[in-house]
Amino acid sequence: MINKIIKKIKEGQHFLITSHTKLDGDALGSELALYCMLSDLGKKAVIYNEDKTPDHYSFLPSAEKIANKLDDVSKFDVAFILDCSELERVGEKAKEIARIKTLINIDHHISNNGFSPLKLWDGQASSTGELIFRLFEKMRAKMSPEICTNLYAAILTDTGGFRYTNTTKDTLYAAGKLVENGADPQWISENIYENDSPVKIILMKKALETLSLDFQNQVGSLVVTKSALKESGATYEHTEGFVEIPRSVKGISVSILYTQLEDNYYKLSLRSKGKISVEKIAKKFGGGGHANAAACRIKGNIEVVKEEVLEAIKETR
Ligand SMILES: [Mn+2]
Incomplete structure (x- = not known):
């Protein structure tokens, strides 16, 4: 399955990336990491979210690229639906997004209803960010500091700061690699957790x-x-x-x-x-x-x- 996804990434030209309403760090960090990777490959990519980016995530690299409006979906050949157990989680545009030729679901919710035949799903994974890390390792994607910062933020927030039982050796391995390649744990935590109004x-x-x-x-x-x-x-x-x-x-x-x-x-x-x-x-x-x-x-x-x-x-x- 993961190889099929890699093939779609290589073949695709115009990608839509989206996630659920009530955005969290995993949804945003995962979307942005994928966006940075696709941009590095010279692909066109659009991130669409129904909800606005919460203030304390606006520091994430490329967060300013996120759109809250979706016009014509016919130009997209692939849509990534991230951190969603059901397509409806993306909000009002779900039906339109469903019309895009190839849907790829990357998710870790136990309750995933299998809406997308093409998926990277692991109910044991700490976060969608951890799954995207696995995908990037498999495809030997360039791990830029921007990608690492986004993925680290995704994993950090979905594990409650590496405190929940979903924190495994694989989670910490991913986090270690992300830090090695440019994620700054202190700076990311400060932006997310010590930035309250x-x-x-x-x-x-x-x-x-x-x-x-x-x-x-x-x-x-x-x-x-x-x-x-x-x-x-x-x-x-x-x-x-x-x-x-x-x-x-x-x-x-x-x-x-x-x-x-x-x-x-x-x-x-x-x-x-x-x-x-x-x-x-x-x-x-x-x-x-x-x-x-x-x-x-x-x-x-x-x-x-x-x-x-x-x-x-x-x-x-
Ligand atoms: Mn998640």
Whole structure:
């Protein structure tokens, strides 16, 4: 399969690169690394994302090239759909993108629905960035500092800074090679993790007031309400990383962030430590993800929603 993908890269002329809405470091770093590689080969490539690039990722090399508008797809012969378990994750343009002759899916979500026959998929890989690293090694692509910075950022963010159980020797091997070829770990981490706007910290303060600890402190959760967002002058983007806060409590196995989308409608981000699979919990509510990081959406009053989720956790354990 990987050789078929390499063949498509060599033969293709005009590439579309895209990823899911609610962009994260893995989606962006993977897209940009692929873009840099294709540009180095003299190919035409366009990165399209429905959502705007979050501020703390704007330092990534070539981030200014990302488009948030997609006009005519007929000029593309190949589309890369990165870090997406389903094509619909790319947003409103999914149907149009589906018309592009060759689709290549590079992804590591366990819940991948196999929408693309041509794919580089490994549910055990830490990140899409790690899979792209494997692809580049296999094709002996030139590892420029720009490519290495983007891939390092992808792997760093999807492993929570090399802390999650998806961090394997292969992950660290990739990271080592990326540093050897020009990625600067301190500079990348500072840009991503130590670059918060004051409104984010004000929102965090409000979120912390909602902390609940259940099942003898094994399950921790925070709630971000629409009013908290409004009062602090923050946006949804500012909640990134909040799900990690309860996760740092001693003995926690499941950490949840409830983000209010509408009056009785919540988005849940779930993280786990150890064996418990939050993917199974998210699946019960129509969501998906990985064993240690998953998401879903639930309708209802927050107190009822929280009860339902605790019940689901109890059944999963
Ligand atoms: Mn990912």
